[in-house]
Structure formats: structure tokens, C-alpha cells
Amino acid sequence: MGDITVKRLEGLRHKLKQKGIDAALVAKKENVTYMSGFNGGDSYLIITMEEAFLITDSRYVQQAAVQAPMYKVTRYQGSVADALGDMVKKAGAASVGFEEGYLTYQAYNEFKARLGAEKFLPMGGAIEELRLVKDREEIEIIKRAVKIADDAFSHILGLIKPGTAEIEIAAELEFHMKKNGAKGPSFETIVASGQRGSMPHGVASDKKVQMGEAITMDYGAIYMDYCSDMTRTVFLGTPDDELRKIYEVVLKAQSQALNGAREGLTGKEVDSIARDIIKDAGFDRFFGHGLGHGVGLEIHEEPRLSVSGERRLENGMVATVEPGIYVEGLGGVRIEDMIVINGGSPLVLTESPKELIII
Ligand SMILES: [Mn+2]
Known part of the structure; x- marks a missing residue:
């Protein structure tokens, strides 16, 4: 030290x-x-x-x-x-x-x-x-914070059933992370199911999840003072066709923006990779927030990957990539991973699966 x-x-x-x-x-x-x-x-x-x-x-x-x-x-x-x-x-x-x-x-x-x-x-x-640029020791700590959140995700998949309240899901995620060394959650855990999924930051409520609903979980751990941040949307039972289509668009936008996040681009340029895909699919007015943000000792820090992100990405910067589509009355989908900028292709820290999961 x-x-x-x-x-x-x-x-x-x-x-x-x-x-x-x-x-x-x-x-x-x-x-x-x-x-x-x-x-x-x-x-x-x-x-x-x-x-x-x-x-x-x-x-x-x-x-x-x-x-x-x-x-x-x-x-x-x-x-x-x-x-x-x-x-x-x-x-x-x-x-x-x-x-x-x-x-x-x-x-x-x-x-x-x-x-x-x-x-x-x-x-x-x-x-x-x-x-802004994390050193090797910081990246090792952040990897551990990401791993703790990843492990909580595989744990929670086995516990979600029709009738489970969003707050129970949030509590289980947080309990699992703390048992595995987290100091606590890195922000108030978001669990938004069904129509609540159209609120990008819908914190867990007492609503119970039902068959046919999408469930968005956005959460992270603090480990040795460093934060992690991830989001997955999973389905309880068969999703309706519109939500399935939305999931595919978000996944495509997320994967391509993530793979395109390279040294020398501005945050705005990376944001536009995802935004263009969502626009081409006709959902641009349902993606209101930025693509991602830096993560470190703070859950939200520079660099911003958004329409106003003028800063150029440098190797060793850590950021999230998290596009989403939110349709009032229907629900929402968001997928979020953490990456380290690393020349032409980033190091992807989050390891949880991203293919559509039906519980
Ligand atoms: Mn985030």
C-alpha cells in the first residue's frame, strides 16, 4: 500500500x-x-x-x-x-x-x-x-466485487418463484453478497417486475412476481471500498412476444457497444453504438438514460458513456455498459456488464449469462 x-x-x-x-x-x-x-x-x-x-x-x-x-x-x-x-x-x-x-x-x-x-x-x-485509470491492484479488487455480484445472481435464480416479493429477492441478493465478503450493496438494490420494469430505477417493492413477467435486477457489491454494478432481466415463465423482441434488441445493443468500447473513443461514441441499434429497431424513445458510467470507489464516476460523454477512453478505465428499453404499461429490459478498457477490445468483468433466461 x-x-x-x-x-x-x-x-x-x-x-x-x-x-x-x-x-x-x-x-x-x-x-x-x-x-x-x-x-x-x-x-x-x-x-x-x-x-x-x-x-x-x-x-x-x-x-x-x-x-x-x-x-x-x-x-x-x-x-x-x-x-x-x-x-x-x-x-x-x-x-x-x-x-x-x-x-x-x-x-x-x-x-x-x-x-x-x-x-x-x-x-x-x-x-x-x-x-480515472485504475491500477492493477484496484482492478483485482473490482474483479472480486464483480464476482460477488455474479455469484449472487446464480444463487437468486434458484429462489425466484411465483409469489416471491421483490423485496425478498433484493434481501436474498444482499445477504448472499454479504456472506461472501461484501461490505454491503453498492446502491439500493433494484428489483422491478412486470409493469414496474418500465421504471429504470424501480427499487424493490412488496409486489410479488407472477408468471409471464420480466424481472429486472440491478445491484452490486462493495468490496474493499470498491463497487460493482450489474443488471440482468430474467423471465418467470414464457415472455410475451413484444418483451422477447425487446430483449433481443437490448442484448444486441449491449453486446455490440461492449465489444466496441475501445481506447481512444469518446464516451459519446460508444453510447451511439447502442443507441443506433435501438433506434433502428424503433425503440429509441424508450431508452432515455446514458449507456454507462465509470465505477470505482464511487458507484457513479467518470467516464460517462452517454450522449454528453466527451472524455476519451483510456486503458485501465472501468465502466458499465447498460442499455435498456422501458415501455410504460408493458415492462422493461436492461442488461449491464462491467468492463475494463483494454486497447481494441475490453476486458469483460461480469460473467453471468446474458442469453434470455426463463425460470
Ligand atoms: Mn449502473
Whole structure:
């Protein structure tokens, strides 16, 4: 962990220098974890060109000392802004960078007034930029998070029967993932059956699944602070012809966009592979969301694979590919895998079957 932290500190310092910033104040939890290794809550980092401090309270001092050996761990009591101000003063930093997409207006005002820096400047997502391309260790952890979700899928197929409530399906998925090492679900588990399937983010309800319905399950695990995300739509009994057709269109769009996700394309270009197929089949107005998103310490992060995704894909970026078609009154279908950008053809992490499954 030490070597990785050193590399990340070097990366951030390089970006700060380019922006003319002397020190960074890091408050966003995922950024604190990425930069230090510490995964507790309510803690802050001050990273100068020479030093790295982790400021926490009595609940986390012991954990921080173990998890963040490259940092000087300092316990604060009372005002955290004053404690951070002492660090900034000691380090002689005239300008301090902050996470403009994260700090609340209230925190911004308080830190600006009390850090004592001449300048308090936005860092422009410097740490999120470092997080975009995953290193080998991160990819190994993400693979494990994906595997935990894959295993829960094969488990759930044996449990779904007419009369099973969506919330029971969600609970079983989450229980299975936790038994296999997940810290928890990476977001609120979606189980949307029958007509509820037309809600792309229909979280599990007390509705019971019935014969003839499609069941969309979208869920993931957190493993060692990294997220996974997958979706499968399965059928309980024989699907009607329209839903079967929709399934085939979504599967074609998903497979082709996934295979087409290569280094150098923009997120928008990959999105259009799927969107064009869905459009040609006449369902474009039923696919309202983006094709996919980056996944890492956060469940939704850059790069965005969507009509507004201007960022070019680089090797080592991790993303989802998840087109869907949702028809009100009929239901919906979505298929989602996770991939790692890898030159001309991606590494596909999700291994659950995608052919139409009838339970
Ligand atoms: Mn997703």
C-alpha cells in the first residue's frame, strides 16, 4: 500500500504544481481513501509538497495510524477548521486547493475564513482525474466485487418463484453478497417486475412476481471500498412476444457497444453504438438514460458513456455498459456488464449469462 500511496501523492502534487496550488485540503471520503488508504469517516487530509497529514477525531485515530502509514495522523478536538488551519500555517502554504464539487457552501465559507491561506482555490477534480485509470491492484479488487455480484445472481435464480416479493429477492441478493465478503450493496438494490420494469430505477417493492413477467435486477457489491454494478432481466415463465423482441434488441445493443468500447473513443461514441441499434429497431424513445458510467470507489464516476460523454477512453478505465428499453404499461429490459478498457477490445468483468433466461 505504501508504494501506491507514494505514487498517488506524487500524482496529486504534480497536478497541484500545474495549477499553482501549494497544498490540498481533501474532505470527500472516496478521495481520502484513495489518497491515504484510510476508509473511516469524518476525516480530512492536508497534502503539501513536502508532507501529508490526516486529521481525525478520537474514534478513528487508531485505525488511521494502521491504514495510512504515509500520513502524520493528528487528532483534533473542537473545531476541525482551526486544526486544519494550524497545519496550513505550519506548512507555510499560501494557497490551498479544495474539492469544489463536494464542499457544501457552509463548509466552504468556514474553511475559507479559518484556514488562514491567502488563496482558497478549486482543485478542478484533480483527485478524480487520478482515479480515472485504475491500477492493477484496484482492478483485482473490482474483479472480486464483480464476482460477488455474479455469484449472487446464480444463487437468486434458484429462489425466484411465483409469489416471491421483490423485496425478498433484493434481501436474498444482499445477504448472499454479504456472506461472501461484501461490505454491503453498492446502491439500493433494484428489483422491478412486470409493469414496474418500465421504471429504470424501480427499487424493490412488496409486489410479488407472477408468471409471464420480466424481472429486472440491478445491484452490486462493495468490496474493499470498491463497487460493482450489474443488471440482468430474467423471465418467470414464457415472455410475451413484444418483451422477447425487446430483449433481443437490448442484448444486441449491449453486446455490440461492449465489444466496441475501445481506447481512444469518446464516451459519446460508444453510447451511439447502442443507441443506433435501438433506434433502428424503433425503440429509441424508450431508452432515455446514458449507456454507462465509470465505477470505482464511487458507484457513479467518470467516464460517462452517454450522449454528453466527451472524455476519451483510456486503458485501465472501468465502466458499465447498460442499455435498456422501458415501455410504460408493458415492462422493461436492461442488461449491464462491467468492463475494463483494454486497447481494441475490453476486458469483460461480469460473467453471468446474458442469453434470455426463463425460470
Ligand atoms: Mn449502473
